[in-house]
Amino acid sequence: MRTVRGDDAQRLVRLGLVALTVVDIVGTAFELATERHWRTAVQLVPWGALVLLALTVALYGSRRRRGVIAWIRGLAGVVLLLSLFGIYEHVSANYAAGPLDQRYATTWDALPWTTRWWYALTKTVGPSPPLAPATLAQAAILMLLATVGERGPGHGPE
Numbered sequence: 001m002r003t004v005r006g007d008d009a010q011r012l013v014r015l016g017l018v019a020l021t022v023v024d025i026v027g028t029a030f031e032l033a034t035e036r037h038w039r040t041a042v043q044l045v046p047w048g049a050l051v052l053l054a055l056t057v058a059l060y061g062s063r064r065r066r067g068v069i070a071w072i073r074g075l076a077g078v079v080l081l082l083s084l085f086g087i088y089e090h091v092s093a094n095y096a097a098g099p100l101d102q103r104y105a106t107t108w109d110a111l112p113w114t115t116r117w118w119y120a121l122t123k124t125v126g127p128s129p130p131l132a133p134a135t136l137a138q139a140a141i142l143m144l145l146a147t148v149g150e151r152g153p154g155h156g157p158e
Helices: 006-034 042-061 068-100 113-121 134-146
Strands: none
Touching (some): 006 042, 006 134, 042 068, 042 134, 068 113, 068 134
């Protein structure tokens, strides 16, 4: 393998980050589909986030136009917020399931609130994987990293 330097190395890293984002989008879509994650309006939120992420990838491919980098970063920021919302939703659903868990049904209300939330966060109770929505944040961060130092045409590096 030949040595890659300077601008070529930066371009290769950027393209690698975008490729990882695409892998994340496809993998997350597959996981959401296998879980049939579309039964309620709230369950449609990650699908919308995936659309936004796909849009960031498409915009990255057409970044020759002025302002595209700002749009990519803005959309990635929205996805980060949606990811945090998803983590909250998952942990809250687990917390609500705590009293239904046979191990804690009789003691749930007596547990310290920190313990109950810890059990919800770690999926000790409840069916929702709390870190699954974090894959959306990962993809958004990858796109943010892909744009580091870019300002679009005519602006030069940041």
